[in-house]
Amino acid sequence: MIPIMNDHPIHSPGSVGGCPCERLLVVCDFDGTVCSVDMGNAFLERFAKGWEEIDRSYSAGEVGSRAAYSRIAPLFRANRSQVLDFALRSERLDPFFPEFLSFCRERKIDLKIVSDGLDVYIEAILRKYGLDVEFYSNRLLFREDDRIDFDFPLASEECGRCGTCKRSLLDRFRSDYDRIIYIGDSYSDVCPARAADQVFAKAILYEKCVKNGTPSLLFNDFGDIRRCLEKTSSSTTSVMKP
Numbered sequence: 001m002i003p004i005m006n007d008h009p010i011h012s013p014g015s016v017g018g019c020p021c022e023r024l025l026v027v028c029d030f031d032g033t034v035c036s037v038d039m040g041n042a043f044l045e046r047f048a049k050g051w052e053e054i055d056r057s058y059s060a061g062e063v064g065s066r067a068a069y070s071r072i073a074p075l076f077r078a079n080r081s082q083v084l085d086f087a088l089r090s091e092r093l094d095p096f097f098p099e100f101l102s103f104c105r106e107r108k109i110d111l112k113i114v115s116d117g118l119d120v121y122i123e124a125i126l127r128k129y130g131l132d133v134e135f136y137s138n139r140l141l142f143r144e145d146d147r148i149d150f151d152f153p154l155a156s157e158e159c160g161r162c163g164t165c166k167r168s169l170l171d172r173f174r175s176d177y178d179r180i181i182y183i184g185d186s187y188s189d190v191c192p193a194r195a196a197d198q199v200f201a202k203a204i205l206y207e208k209c210v211k212n213g214t215p216s217l218l219f220n221d222f223g224d225i226r227r228c229l230e231k232t233s234s235s236t237t238s239v240m241k242p
């Protein structure tokens with residue numbers, strides 16, 4: 001699939017690795033992006049009966065994810081082993097993500113995952129595939145009676161809508177990198193997409209980018225993104241030849 005652009009080119013050809021010394025970072029959402037299934041939703045469907053109404057408020061923008069999680073916490077019933085078992089049975093990693101990660105590493109491009117989902121399943125799924133990737137997310141804390149708490153170590157105190165403020169994380173990463181590529185699919189990706197230098201989007205994020213004028217490239221999977229980056233990378237090579 002050839003990515004579709006919702007605006008004029010974000011960068012001229014060759015912007016990937018435009019300078020051999022450019023410090024480039026790829027930041028990926030997890031649910032619905034690295035993992036084709038939205039595990040957060042699958043978990044709530046399985047373990048938090050009655051969560052749908054809260055999710056409707058979240059999707060309508062009436063409450064942020066942090067408030068939604070707090071309202072869902074009393075509904076959630078599961079222990080660690082149930083959660084891990086469900087995660088490993090239900091996950092669908094994007095089949096092209098492992099090779100995309102190798103592609104980035106071969107080119108000395110850093111990759112980090114930022115998620116408004118939960119640490120327990122992200123860690124388990126990455127481990128299942130032997131993927132050593134730095135990730136940032138909310139935390140799921142287990143209590144003895146199958147009850148849980150959510151913890152938001154990466155929330156923004158200024159805004160406070162999301163459990164994990166991905167925008168703040170991008171701002172934090174910014175000082176170490178010349179350019180940031182953002183990849184995502186949904187509501188919590190809208191703010192960080194606005195702060196990124198290049199955006200690959202699908203589903204809700206793509207619709208939002210079209211509406212709010214954030215230039216983005218539509219993708220289906222990480223194979224699309226790799227091909228797109230390879231193309232711009234080889235353009236650079238030819239442009240830079242004497």
Ligand SMILES: [Mg+2]
Nearest residue numbers: 029031032186
């Ligand atoms: Mg997502």
